[in-house]
Amino acid sequence: MMGVRVAEDKCIGCKICIYACPEPNVIKLTDSKKVTIECIKCKSCLLCVSACPKKALTKDEA
Amino acid sequence: MSNRIITPVKEFEDLLPQEYKDLVADGPFFAEKGVDDLGTFKEIMEQHPHCAGCGEALGMRLVLAGLPTPQDTLIIGTPGCSFFGLAQTALNYSNTAFGNQNAVASGLKRMLQIRYPDKHKDVVVMVGDGGIADIGLDYTLHSWFRKEKITTIMLDNEVYGNTGGQESGMSKEGKVLNMAPTGKKFPKIPVFELAKTSGCCYVAKVTIASPKKIGKVIRRAILIAREIGPTYVQLFTPCPTNLKFAPDQTLKVAKEAEKDYYPFEEFISDDAAAYLAKVEQAKGDGKS
Ligand SMILES: Cc1ncc(C[n+]2csc(CCOP(=O)(O)OP(=O)(O)O)c2C)c(N)n1
Ligand code: SF4
Ligand code: SF4
Ligand code: SF4
Ligand SMILES: [Mg+2]
Numbered sequence: 001m002m003g004v005r006v007a008e009d010k011c012i013g014c015k016i017c018i019y020a021c022p023e024p025n026v027i028k029l030t031d032s033k034k035v036t037i038e039c040i041k042c043k044s045c046l047l048c049v050s051a052c053p054k055k056a057l058t059k060d061e062a
Numbered sequence: 063m064s065n066r067i068i069t070p071v072k073e074f075e076d077l078l079p080q081e082y083k084d085l086v087a088d089g090p091f092f093a094e095k096g097v098d099d100l101g102t103f104k105e106i107m108e109q110h111p112h113c114a115g116c117g118e119a120l121g122m123r124l125v126l127a128g129l130p131t132p133q134d135t136l137i138i139g140t141p142g143c144s145f146f147g148l149a150q151t152a153l154n155y156s157n158t159a160f161g162n163q164n165a166v167a168s169g170l171k172r173m174l175q176i177r178y179p180d181k182h183k184d185v186v187v188m189v190g191d192g193g194i195a196d197i198g199l200d201y202t203l204h205s206w207f208r209k210e211k212i213t214t215i216m217l218d219n220e221v222y223g224n225t226g227g228q229e230s231g232m233s234k235e236g237k238v239l240n241m242a243p244t245g246k247k248f249p250k251i252p253v254f255e256l257a258k259t260s261g262c263c264y265v266a267k268v269t270i271a272s273p274k275k276i277g278k279v280i281r282r283a284i285l286i287a288r289e290i291g292p293t294y295v296q297l298f299t300p301c302p303t304n305l306k307f308a309p310d311q312t313l314k315v316a317k318e319a320e321k322d323y324y325p326f327e328e329f330i331s332d333d334a335a336a337y338l339a340k341v342e343q344a345k346g347d348g349k350s
């Protein structure tokens with residue numbers, strides 16, 4: 001499956017990835033100020049991965 | 063549309079799809095949302111068939127998040143890739159024959175002013191660079207000359223994306239495209255400058271690499287069009303498929319363009335500036 005994995009320990013909740021994703025309602029901020037990604041709607045463009053300043057996102061190869 | 067129309071009838075509430083229920087409970091209709099709030103509310107655009115990494119899809123997503131009152135907004139489109147995303151959006155939306163968008167928008171705005179004299183109905187044109195700078199240029203300019211109270215947004219990907227890569231008037235000089243094999247022979251058409259001299263009272267140029275600026279200029283453009291006159295926003299939304307870069311490079315391409323030839327610019331007429339100062343002060347926003 002396509003998708004992106006979030007390393008929660010690295011994510012600072014800055015939302016830059018959310019402003020970078022061309023797909024609506026895919027990356028969400030949780031109550032604990034980390035992001036979650038609904039991979040079933042993700043097109044694996046990897047714009048969020050390139051945009052994240054903390055390298056908290058990686059392509060999910062699984 | 064209005065919040066009254068969006069509100070489900072009690073008896074049928076359970077039958078509605080989850081996406082609709084989410085929009086009512088958690089969308090931007092009953093509680094005002096902006097670009098800053100993305101990731102924490104249900105967006106009005108749904109899954110769409112734009113290519114991976116499409117700058118235009120990202121641009122539309124940001125513009126839609128910036129609409130001040132989506133429930134009272136009417137979007138006018140025209141052929142081009144943007145109709146993929148717009149057709150998936152929970153808004154009043156009308157397509158038009160290619161290039162006719164500003165003529166149709168003018169008529170709809172006038173009709174809405176008659177039908178709802180005490181209410182703002184925002185008429186917003188959102189179409190591609192080919193739709194504005196080439197086939198629709200005459201209708202666009204004339205709507206500005208006539209001072210129609212509409213907002214025009216160009217999604218400038220510098221190519222005819224939807225039909226496989228013909229050059230547009232907004233393509234860069236020298237650009238080689240699938241169907242411009244020897245390169246474009248003249249510079250980008252100065253639509254931004256034309257807007258300033260043709261009657262627009264607010265004009266802004268921005269790229270998808272500056273999401274918060276998009277939120278700010280869309281809000282300004284729409285508020286000013288309510289009271290003062292026509293407004294224009296030119297948004298750089300590069301197309302990985304036809305400009306031939308990898309989909310994860312879209313924002314890098316936009317950022318470089320911002321430095322190189324697509325800097326942020328804003329023009330505002332004196333009467334629009336006075337009006338804006340009044341509404342931004344009243345709301346305590348407008349900070350940048
Ligand atoms: C009158 C007419 N001529 C030609 C077309 C074919 N056509 C559809 S979209 C398009 C180009 C759109 O380019 P642009 O406005 O830049 O939008 P983009 O697809 O790049 O977003 C053309 C030529 C049409 N639909 N109608
Ligand atoms: S850009 Fe990176 S650090 Fe910022 S919210 Fe997204 S994943 Fe977290
Ligand atoms: S890879 Fe692309 S589509 Fe998937 S979450 Fe990241 S930005 Fe969105
Ligand atoms: S062709 Fe270009 S503008 Fe059209 S959907 Fe694909 S990436 Fe977006
Ligand atoms: Mg185009």
